[in-house]
Amino acid sequence: xxxxxxxxxxxxxxxxxxxxxxxxxxxxxxxxxxxxxxxxxxxxxxxxxxxxxxxxxxxxxxxxxxxxxxxxxxxxxxxxxxxxxxxxxxxxxxxxxxxxxxxxxxxxxxxxxxxxxxxxxxxxxxxxxxxxxxxxxxxxxxxxxxxxxxxxxxxxxxxxxxxxxxxxxxxxxxxxxxxxxxxxxxxxxxxxxxxxxxxxxxxxxxxxxxxxxxxxxxxxxxxxxxxxxxxxxxxxxxxxxxxxxxxxxxxxxxxxxxxxxxxxxxxxxxxxxxxxxxxxxxxxxxxxxxxxxxxxxxxxxxxxxxxxxxxxxxxxxxxxxxxxxxxxxxxxxxxxxxxxxxxxxxxxxxxxxxxxxxxxxxxxxxxxxxxxxx
Numbered sequence: 022x023x024x025x026x027x028x029x030x031x032x033x034x035x036x037x038x039x040x041x042x043x044x045x046x047x048x049x050x051x052x053x054x055x056x057x058x059x060x061x062x063x064x065x066x067x068x069x070x071x072x073x074x075x076x077x078x079x080x081x082x083x084x085x086x087x088x089x090x091x092x093x094x095x096x097x098x099x100x101x102x103x104x105x106x107x108x109x110x111x112x113x114x115x116x117x118x119x120x121x122x123x124x125x126x127x128x129x130x131x132x133x134x135x136x137x138x139x140x141x142x143x144x145x146x147x148x149x150x151x152x153x154x155x156x157x158x159x160x161x162x163x164x165x166x167x168x169x170x171x172x173x174x175x176x177x178x179x180x181x182x183x184x185x186x187x188x189x190x191x192x193x194x195x196x197x198x199x200x201x202x203x204x205x206x207x208x209x210x211x212x213x214x215x216x217x218x219x220x221x222x223x224x225x226x227x228x229x230x231x232x233x234x235x236x237x238x239x240x241x242x243x244x245x246x247x248x249x250x251x252x253x254x255x256x257x258x259x260x261x262x263x264x265x266x267x268x269x270x271x272x273x274x275x276x277x278x279x280x281x282x283x284x285x286x287x288x289x290x291x292x293x294x295x296x297x298x299x300x301x302x303x304x305x306x307x308x309x310x311x312x313x314x315x316x317x318x319x320x321x322x323x324x325x326x327x328x329x330x331x332x333x334x335x336x337x338x339x340x341x342x343x344x345x346x347x348x349x350x351x352x353x354x355x356x357x358x359x360x361x362x363x364x365x366x367x368x369x370x371x372x373x374x375x376x377x378x379x380x381x382x383x384x385x386x387x388x389x390x391x392x393x394x395x
Contacts, residue, residue, distance in 0.1 A: 070172070070217075071395070073209040074108015081181045081203040086122060088190030088198025095198075096187055099138065101180045104205060109395070111210030113175060115152055115166040117203050117321070124197035128159040128306060130318035131186045132263065132384065134225060135166075135203060138180040148182055149174060150225050150386040153259045156185060156199065157319030158307030164321040168205075169212060170255070170390050173219045175205065214392035218249050222256070222344050222387035230262070230272045230381040231353025238347040239385065245333070245342055251391025254333040256283055256344070258325040258387040260292050262314025266378030267355045268364035273313055273381075275351075281325070281387075282345040284332035290325060292348075292383075314383075329389075346385060353381055 081102045089096050115135065119126070133156055136148040151174065152166040168175065183203065189195040220243060228237045260279060262272030269275040276293040295312035302309075302319030309318040316322050336342040355365035355378070362371035369378040 070107070070109040070215055071211075072109060073211055074105045074110055074207070076209050077105050077205070077207040079104055079205045079207070081205060082183060082201050084120065084200040084202050085183075086198060087183070087185045087187060087201050088122075089188050090190035090192060093190065095190070097182060097184050098201065099180060099182050101178060102205070103178050104175050105207060106177045108209060109211045109215065110169065110172060110207045111212040112206075112208040113168045113172060114206040114208075115164075115168050115203065116206055117152070117154060117164045117166065118161070118201075119156060119163070120161045120200045120202070122191075122197035122200055124191055126159050126161065127156060127185075127187045127189050127196045127198055129156075130158055130307065130309070131156040132261075133183070133185040135181065135183050136225070137174050138182050147221070147224055149219075149221050149388070150259060153261065153316075153322040153384075153386075155261075155316050155318050155320060155322070156187075157302040158305040158309055159196065160302060160305055160319070162302035162319045166321050170214075170216045170257070170392070171219060171388075172216045175207075211395045213395075214253065215395050216390055217251050217393050218246055218389075218391040220246070220389040220391075222258075222389055223346075223385055225384065225386045227382045227384055230264075230348065230383055231267060231351045232356060232358075233352060234358075237383065238345065240343065240345040243342045243344060243389065245337055245340055246391070247340070249391055250393040252394065253328070253330045253392045255390045255392075256281060256327045256329045256387060257390055258327075258346070258385070259322055260325060260346075261316045261322055261384050262292065262381070263384060264379045264381035266365060266367040266369050267353045267381050268366070269351070270366040271314075271351060271353065271381040272383055274311070275314065276312075277314065277349050277351070279346065279348045279383075281327060282343075282347075283327070283329040284336050284342055286332055288327050292325075294320075294323075333389075333391075342389075344387070344389075346387070348383060356380070 133154050135152045136150045139147050187198050191197045229235045264272045279292050280287045280289045292315040297317035298310040301317040354363040367377045
């Protein structure tokens with residue numbers, strides 16, 4: 022099915038972001054032990070999603086200002102949108118656009134995230150990360166993120182939460198922050214694999230790297246759904262390194278091997294992105310071309326996806342599953358509490374200064390996604 026009246030709006034929106042990127046603007050939780058409440062439990066999806074749903078084009082944020090002035094902190098913005106309750110979708114795309122306010126964009130690359138908010142029976146909120154991106158240096162940008170496998174999260178009334186780690190705003194002299202637009206674009210159709218359950222493993226959390234007193238390894242035991250039609254499973258993780266000026270210039274500028282373990286079986290990968298010059302928003306103002314630990318300024322973060330079906334099938338007999346993440350050993354000898362300060366890479370001392378020298382961390386989140394056959 023086509024949407025002739027809506028597609029031009031998408032094209033115009035991202036043409037605007039691209040045009041803004043061509044001109045300069047003014048100059049960095051925890052473990053979930055059980056599946057989320059319906060609709061994430063996977064029980065309703067097989068009935069509701071057997072036939073293709075109507076195409077839908079849902080605006081979540083429409084040029085919403087994101088900024089920080091000290092007195093006014095708008096780095097986190099929420100919005101509730103209604104998505105199709107029923108129907109199968111073979112393509113769900115999160116269309117994210119950043120544009121510059123009248124006073125200019127934030128001139129620095131900032132960590133940013135888009136998630137959905139769920140509240141448990143006790144009233145506690147949990148943010149489930151859908152997508153992660155890094156703002157460009159001082160220009161606009163647009164990202165398309167494939168969220169087809171996250172359909173169980175994107176059903177009915179959904180509260181979205183966006184975060185941009187900006188520290189500028191109107192009157193700062195360094196730009197006004199960002200204008201954020203997010204659209205959920207759903208194309209009706211039955212996918213080859215139908216996602217029926219999404220279970221959070223780790224909500225977004227910052228893990229300190231290089232301090233022997235704080236080992237980075239993360240482990241959690243999940244209670245698997247007891248009633249689901251899922252036959253295949255994927256682990257979907259977002260991992261990025263941040264912090265600079267440390268030994269080896271970690272964690273932003275050091276390539277490290279990470280391991281995801283599911284049911285005792287480890288899968289390793291070097292979290293590193295070396296295609297920034299060709300994949301990130303062009304004509305930025307800063308050092309956007311340099312390789313980094315899993316990200317590029319002005320680009321969305323690619324998820325680390327592993328097929329874990331065999332481990333799930335083995336664990337289902339027990340009813341629980343142990344999932345872990347770790348990264349290769351590293352001792353940051355350029356940190357405030359080290360006995361002998363050494364190997365600082367940017368000419369700083371061992372104290373963190375919030376600029377040239379910041380604490381090395383890995384930002385981690387992960388989801389377990391189950392699929393059945395249509």
